[in-house]
Amino acid sequence: MISRDFTADEMMTIAASRVLSNEDVCFVGIGAPSAACNVARLTHAPDITLIYESGTIGTAPDVLPLSIGDGELCETALTTVSVPEMFRYWLQGGWVTIGFLGAAQIDRFGNINTTVIGDYAAPTVRLPGGGGAPEIASASREVYITMKQSTRGFVETIDFYTSFGHGEGGDHRQRLGISTKGPSLLVTDLGIWRPDPQTKEFTVVSLHPGVTRQDMQDTVGWQVRFAPELEQTVAPTVLELEVLRDLKARTKAAHEGAARGAD
Amino acid sequence: MSKFVELKEAVASTLKPGATVAFEGFTHLIPHAAAHEVIRQNIGDLTVVRMTPDLIYDQLIGMGLVSKIVFSYAGNPGVGLLRRLRDAVENGWPRAIELEEHSxxxxxxxxxxxxxxxxxxxxxxxxxxxxxxxxxxxxxxxxxxxxxxxxxxxAIRPDVTFIHAQKADRKGNVLIEGIVGVQKEAVLAADKAIVTVEEVVDELDAHPNACVLPSWTLHGVCEVPGGAHPSYAHGYYTRDNAAYLEWDRIAADRERFRSWMQAHVLNAGAADFAARIKPVEVTS
Incomplete structure (x- = not known):
């Protein structure tokens, strides 16, 4: 049963959750990717392996973690390994099928910036930086990205190449000696994008319910390309929404525990 | 010779101004008590190393004790940016800091x-x-x-590494459980390592493959219950997420930051950490 009562944010998370399967070994970025991965686990992909960079493998959190190292992740994991082991054996070793990332800025080729806005040496805004993302983007067999569309985030030229997507497009990854597929899917609050097979430029393949081509263009800083046969994303089902809202409610309750001690 | 020392003495005897120091902990077991002791002793001009510098590095930087930071993710996990670090990078307040940024x-x-x-x-x-x-x-x-x-x-070779762990036995062997991060590597890479622990026990009762640091790899062990707060210690207390959210407001303003540091760090001591945590129910 399809619901008509949902937000663009909920549509984004649910659309992103649908692309994951039981067979995936998914390296999960915090925030929007984490919500999508756990909705997948709680609906159609109960056997998906979720990995967080803190070392937790096969985790099944009851509430969404506030950080990548919350105790919940370790308590529900199949096993917890050290951080060097996580990056050396599991990520660099090639076991991760999907790296699921968010971003502050993205360009049309799926290159990501989470480092600085402005010049690196004298930034307008100093962002947290890449963390695990530079190698998640190069070592995962493919990369999914989820983030909200806005002209601030979807820019013609990113200020810093935190994580390499398709570079200048085409075979740029191969030219740098990167053998993995790179960004193959972008799910936003307005639609679903996939890279053109040749140019690697992200192309809109599906619009979420109620979203127009103009809405897509208005929130993106480059000339948007649309697939010849544009689809419409199936609206969230009642079950998907229920799972997502329950998860968010449990998360909110868990993280708003009374402040103690520190102030 | 006993490995057990007071934190105050452990910091004073190992960390010198201008040193390279790592306070490791990957969200879990962050050595807050040790960093606060360094701030109280006003040991400055430090090169601080950490994968995920969060509140304690925001505090060290805001107090002007850091000249260089080596890091790979500088954020308040799940909350946002580090506002004292940003003020130092964007405005040079209270001093400019050098960045060495990695993944x-x-x-x-x-x-x-x-x-x-x-x-x-x-x-x-x-x-x-x-x-x-x-x-x-x-x-x-x-x-x-x-x-x-x-x-x-x-290679990272800190002069001193500080970590927090669950427990030590009476000989000073230390057990780390849960998300173990890079603490073992950070200890073995350092010239000297100081560990604060939740408690000292007769037996570690460790699984054969557990993460144990033998006492002879450590310069000193300090019993500081609650010493990771507002981070957490698996099996002892949970992460005080509200404190992380509150930090975003405290660190947003220079004056508020200074007065918070005065009240909760400069006018406090390692023994105050025990009262900041709410122990988890132990079920056996």
């Missing part, structure tokens, strides 16, 4: 190289990444067997 994979490999006694770490990384252009210590080697170009970073 997590690079830092993890660099600690491991430090622990292994190697001069540098080699890994498949930084492909197409902008950090290569701004961090001069990121270099490369050509694999002598395959010809593949691989990234290198120098």
């Amino acid at each position: 997590h994979a690079a830092m993890a490999n660099a600690y491991e190289a430090g622990a292994a006694g190697l001069p540098f770490a080699v890994f498949r990384g930084y492909k197409g990444a902008g950090l290569k252009e701004v961090t001069p210590t990121i270099r490369s080697v050509t694999c002598p067997y395959t010809g593949e170009e691989l990234a290198t970073v120098p």
